[in-house]
Amino acid sequence: SVLSFRVNKMTSKYTVFIRTKNSDWILAQTLTSLFSQDLKFNVRVVDSGSTDNTLSILNDFNIEPVKIKPSEYIPGKVINDAMETIKSEIIIMLNSDSVLLNPDSLEKLVAPLNEDSNIIATVGRQIPRHDASPWVRKDYEHAFPREELLPEYIHLSFPLTAFKRTVWEKEKLYTESWGSEDSEWGKRLKDKNMGKIKYVPQALTMHSHNYNLKQLFNRKFIEGEADYFIYGSRPSIF
Numbered sequence: 001s002v003l004s005f006r007v008n009k010m011t012s013k014y015t016v017f018i019r020t021k022n023s024d025w026i027l028a029q030t031l032t033s034l035f036s037q038d039l040k041f042n043v044r045v046v047d048s049g050s051t052d053n054t055l056s057i058l059n060d061f062n063i064e065p066v067k068i069k070p071s072e073y074i075p076g077k078v079i080n081d082a083m084e085t086i087k088s089e090i091i092i093m094l095n096s097d098s099v100l101l102n103p104d105s106l107e108k109l110v111a112p113l114n115e116d117s118n119i120i121a122t123v124g125r126q127i128p129r130h131d132a133s134p135w136v137r138k139d140y141e142h143a144f145p146r147e148e149l150l151p152e153y154i155h156l157s158f159p160l161t162a163f164k165r166t167v168w169e170k171e172k173l174y175t176e177s178w179g180s181e182d183s184e185w186g187k188r189l190k191d192k193n194m195g196k197i198k199y200v201p202q203a204l205t206m207h208s209h210n211y212n213l214k215q216l217f218n219r220k221f222i223e224g225e226a227d228y229f230i231y232g233s234r235p236s237i238f
Contacts, residue, residue: 012042012087012088013041013088013089013090014039014040014041014042014088014089014090014091014092014106014110015041015042015043015044015086015088015090015091015092016034016041016042016043016044016091016092016094016106017044017045017046017079017082017086017091017092017093017094018030018043018044018045018046018094018095018096019045019046019047019048019075019078019095019096020045020046020047020048020050020054020058020065020096021047021048021049021050021054021070021073021096022050022051022052022054023050023052023054023057023096023097024050024052024053024054024056024057026096026097026099027054027057027058027096027097028057028060029099030094030095030096030097030098030099030100031057031058031061031063033099033100033101034094034100035061036100036103037100037103037104037105037106037107038103038104038106038107039104039106039107039110041092041106042086042088043063044066044082044085044086045058045063045065045066046065046066046067046068046078046082047065047066047067047068048067048068048069048070048072048073048078049067049068049069049070049073054096066082074175075173075179075181076172076173076174076175076176076181076185077173077175079173079181080172080173080175083165083168083172086165087165088165089164089165089166090110090113090114090162090163090164090165091162091163091165091168092106092109092110092160092161092162093158093159093160093161093162093163093182094159094160094205095158095159095160095207097159097207098126098159098160098205098206098207099205099206099207100160100204100205101127101204101205101206102202102203102204105124105160105202105203105204105205106162106203108124108200108202108203109122109124109160109162109200109203110122110162111200112198112200113162113163113164116196116198118195118196119195119196119197119198120163120164120166120167120189120194120195120196120197121156121161121162121163121164121167121186121189121195121197121198122161122162122163122197122198122199122200122203123150123154123156123157123160123161123197123198123199123200124157124159124160124161124200124201124203124204124205125144125145125146125160125199125200125201125202125203125204125205126140126143126144126157126159126160126205126206126207126208127140127144127204127205127206127207127208128140128206128207128208129206129207129208132208136208136209140208144157144201145201146201147201148198148199148200148201149199150199154183154199155182155183155184155185155186155187155189155190155197156182156183156185156186156189156197157182157183158181158182159205159207160203160205160207161182167189167194167195170194171185171188171189171192171194173185174188
């Protein structure tokens, strides 16, 4: 019930941060899985101009989002602005289309942050949806393995990541590009030896996308632009 969801929002050590836009096709599942977690937390949602039933679903879960215009949505800036008002010790990033699969997923995700002062962030394991294309499944199996070791190109992944607020206070997210803000931030934290980032495969969520050709082009264009900032690579026609 909605009343039980309200009980989960009484503590302030953890805040789950979600960004939404036209997410009604999956948002109810995401929120149901979120409020079924054993962990107690606050919730912060920023919506960037939803025109479907997203706002109605948020209201059903007793969540009042911060609303911004679509033109104002620059991922790093949105997160930085929200962080200025979030005072929790640990922030959990969860995509609006990221469905937690176990009731202890968040507890396992934040446990290393509470147990080891050298760990500044954690990354959960993403598994593809049931309708994922074969190439998507293969990609996710490599990117998010069962073993506790991420491939070197995965730094952070905001569909399911937790981090300490203190590290954000020292290093804000970048705002020069529209995408890959999680990858850029994670790589910068590593390069500056800010602390350890731990992969927690026991923290499970379901998240993947089947892109058509146009969507794939747009996605790769955004990621290519971001790589220019992250790795200092030179842009090319490819």
